[in-house]
Amino acid sequence: MKTLEFPAPPPRAGDEDLRREVRNFLESRLEGRSPLQRAESWNGFDRQFSRELGQRGWLGMTWPRKYGGHERTAFERYVVMEETLAAGAPVAAHWIADRQSGPTILRYGTEAQKEAILPKIAAGECTFCIGMSEPDAGSDLAATRTRAEPQSDGSWRVNGTKLWTTYAHEAHYMILFCRTSGSPADRHKGTSQMLVDMRATPGVTVSPVLDLMGQHHFNEVHFEDAILPAGSLLGTEGEGWAQVMGELAFERSGPERFLSSIQLLIELIGALQGAGGEGGRNAIGRLFAHLVTLRHMSRGVAALLERGDDASVHAAIVKDLGATFEQELPDIARSLIDEEPDLASTSHFASVLAYTTMAAPAFSLRGGTREILRGIIARQLGVR
Amino acid sequence: MDEISAIVSDTARRLLRGLAEAAGTWEDMPESAWTAGWQAIEDSGLLLALLPDEDGGLGLPLSEGLGLVRIAGSHHGPWPVVDTMLARRFAAENGQDVAAGPAAGGPSEMAPHQRDIAALARACQMAGALEAVLEMTTAYVGERHQFGRPLARFQAIQHSLAVLAGEVAAACAAADFACQRIAAEGHDPILAIGIARARIGEAVSRGTAIAHQLHGAIGYAREHRLHRYTTAMWRWRDEFGTQAWWTRRVGMAVIAEGSDGFWSSTVAA
Numbered sequence: 001m002k003t004l005e006f007p008a009p010p011p012r013a014g015d016e017d018l019r020r021e022v023r024n025f026l027e028s029r030l031e032g033r034s035p036l037q038r039a040e041s042w043n044g045f046d047r048q049f050s051r052e053l054g055q056r057g058w059l060g061m062t063w064p065r066k067y068g069g070h071e072r073t074a075f076e077r078y079v080v081m082e083e084t085l086a087a088g089a090p091v092a093a094h095w096i097a098d099r100q101s102g103p104t105i106l107r108y109g110t111e112a113q114k115e116a117i118l119p120k121i122a123a124g125e126c127t128f129c130i131g132m133s134e135p136d137a138g139s140d141l142a143a144t145r146t147r148a149e150p151q152s153d154g155s156w157r158v159n160g161t162k163l164w165t166t167y168a169h170e171a172h173y174m175i176l177f178c179r180t181s182g183s184p185a186d187r188h189k190g191t192s193q194m195l196v197d198m199r200a201t202p203g204v205t206v207s208p209v210l211d212l213m214g215q216h217h218f219n220e221v222h223f224e225d226a227i228l229p230a231g232s233l234l235g236t237e238g239e240g241w242a243q244v245m246g247e248l249a250f251e252r253s254g255p256e257r258f259l260s261s262i263q264l265l266i267e268l269i270g271a272l273q274g275a276g277g278e279g280g281r282n283a284i285g286r287l288f289a290h291l292v293t294l295r296h297m298s299r300g301v302a303a304l305l306e307r308g309d310d311a312s313v314h315a316a317i318v319k320d321l322g323a324t325f326e327q328e329l330p331d332i333a334r335s336l337i338d339e340e341p342d343l344a345s346t347s348h349f350a351s352v353l354a355y356t357t358m359a360a361p362a363f364s365l366r367g368g369t370r371e372i373l374r375g376i377i378a379r380q381l382g383v384r
Numbered sequence: 385m386d387e388i389s390a391i392v393s394d395t396a397r398r399l400l401r402g403l404a405e406a407a408g409t410w411e412d413m414p415e416s417a418w419t420a421g422w423q424a425i426e427d428s429g430l431l432l433a434l435l436p437d438e439d440g441g442l443g444l445p446l447s448e449g450l451g452l453v454r455i456a457g458s459h460h461g462p463w464p465v466v467d468t469m470l471a472r473r474f475a476a477e478n479g480q481d482v483a484a485g486p487a488a489g490g491p492s493e494m495a496p497h498q499r500d501i502a503a504l505a506r507a508c509q510m511a512g513a514l515e516a517v518l519e520m521t522t523a524y525v526g527e528r529h530q531f532g533r534p535l536a537r538f539q540a541i542q543h544s545l546a547v548l549a550g551e552v553a554a555a556c557a558a559a560d561f562a563c564q565r566i567a568a569e570g571h572d573p574i575l576a577i578g579i580a581r582a583r584i585g586e587a588v589s590r591g592t593a594i595a596h597q598l599h600g601a602i603g604y605a606r607e608h609r610l611h612r613y614t615t616a617m618w619r620w621r622d623e624f625g626t627q628a629w630w631t632r633r634v635g636m637a638v639i640a641e642g643s644d645g646f647w648s649s650t651v652a653a
Binding site for chain 1: 522525526536537539541542543545546547549550553554556557558560561564578579580582583586628630631632633634635636638639642643646647649650651653
């Protein structure tokens with residue numbers, strides 16, 4: 001048994017010019033965006049903003065030019081991702097597409113699928129949603145019941161319900177994880193991924209599911225005899241499980257897995273200026289040590305993905321540690337500053353604290369629960 | 385790491401592992417065995433790993449010398465290997481004769497930059513010791529049976545072990561980070577050492593608690609080697625600056641940059 005090594009990322013990846021360029025753009029583009037809005041992190045949605053990133057060549061950065069990409073390195077892409085998150089930019093209109101749907105299409109898609117979709121993602125014109133969870137298939141993804149039946153003309157007839165589908169109401173496409181043969185008892189076998197055009201598929205109904213703050217990010221997506229045209233299959237029929245597991249490594253290791261509470265940390269440091277004493281210094285020192293270590297590990301995962309190595313266990317560790325860090329922040333802030341949390345407050349600390357406290361429970365649920373991640377880590381250690 | 389460094393590392397690992405395993409219960413070790421062990425370590429050249437070339441050292445870059453310190457942490461025995469490595473480096477830096485024999489009580493009379501290097505060495509030792517503790521604990525829960533099955537079959541045990549593995553991975557990453565930073569230009573090496581000490585100190589607290597919990601009573605017995613690592617780490621985490629001191633030092637630097645400078649400090653760290 002060997003400890004999981006995180007490869008050392010290059011200390012400076014020759015990316016400082018790019019970082020300066022991105023920062024300058026964000027500084028002027030996001031002027032006037034309140035700390036509370038910035039605290040929404042990757043839930044903030046602004047199609048025009050995504051388009052502007054696309055125009056600057058900051059989406060689909062690592063993809064081949066012939067699909068609208070820019071053939072830049074994983075570390076250059078990382079710079080853009082972390083700078084936009086740290087600035088609290090509204091990235092939701094492109095985030096899922098750029099992070100995981102695009103890379104999945106690039107890897108498994110047909111030439112026609114790649115040509116039709118990737119350039120639109122890179123231009124910031126295309127929003128994706130992820131059709132994985134179902135009412136009875138949450139952490140137990142293999143229990144998926146939604147079924148796509150092949151038709152004689154090559155099309156697929158889909159029936160079933162997906163749940164917790166973030167931004168389905170804004171999405172152009174979904175990558176649907178479903179059963180194409182067998183029954184839920186067959187578990188991983190007989191599952192596939194399908195591309196669903198969310199705007200042009202009759203029989204698809206999207207209904208909002210409000211979160212505990214009353215905000216609309218989640219949806220239920222119901223398929224009733226929805227017909228997907230021939231050519232909708234993504235990758236290989238029956239290989240859906242393996243494809244999805246690869247996709248999750250992209251979903252679990254990025255800077256969004258430890259920067260969700262960053263705006264609260266920024267407000268806390270502001271509130272501690274000239275106050276706070278030993279307790280404040282100790283708390284900030286500890287949080288900063290966690291943050292810098294997580295960033296080092298996350299960039300190490302980027303190095304693994306760049307080499308084409310399997311990073312699923314490394315990604316699970318980053319996400320588990322990252323979510324714990326993000327979730328600790330509200331209570332640490334409360335212990336140091338005497339202010340009541342209040343979404344409507346004019347105090348930035350109070351409003352951001354209220355928001356982050358209410359957002360935090362989701363951090364260890366979305367993208368794989370803490371329990372699932374720890375199971376993945378335990379399996380790597382050979383005890384499962 | 386080039387081929388020569390890999391050979392040096394492998395040799396050190398083999399030597400120290402063999403010696404640590406043969407040491408048994410340290411208290412019962414005959415003096416002759418201790419002396420023979422020390423002589424083997426001395427003969428290997430390992431004690432010169434942090435010494436510059438011109439002072440008769442191995443000519444390793446500091447970051448690679450610290451890699452050997454981490455190995456010494458993984459195979460921790462009753463000899464003051466790391467303290468002697470440090471004492472010899474500092475003696476040479478101070479223009480003193482490099483004394484033969486083990487450094488009793490560790491290096492003394494250090495300049496501030498020497499204290500920082502000693503603190504980083506402790507961080508590397510702790511990362512190495514945590515790796516050993518993870519390996520030991522993983523093996524134990526696979527072997528020990530209760531209720532008719534190995535402990536490893538219980539989900540509560542699996543998840544505790546996963547948390548331990550996460551802390552060990554973070555500790556190793558923090559040590560790597562600091563070793564990388566002291567060699568790179570454009571970063572504050574002191575801040576990087578503080579980050580490593582703060583993060584690794586916390587990993588020690590969580591990691592040793594889990595390791596003892598999963599080992600049960602046997603891990604608390606003197607005859608078991610687990611406590612050689614855990615009690616050592618409980619000392620190391622507060623030596624050459626306590627964990628709290630290093631943590632506050634990082635906090636002070638970050639707070640001084642204010643909200644506006646926070647993200648730049650993160651990237652520049």
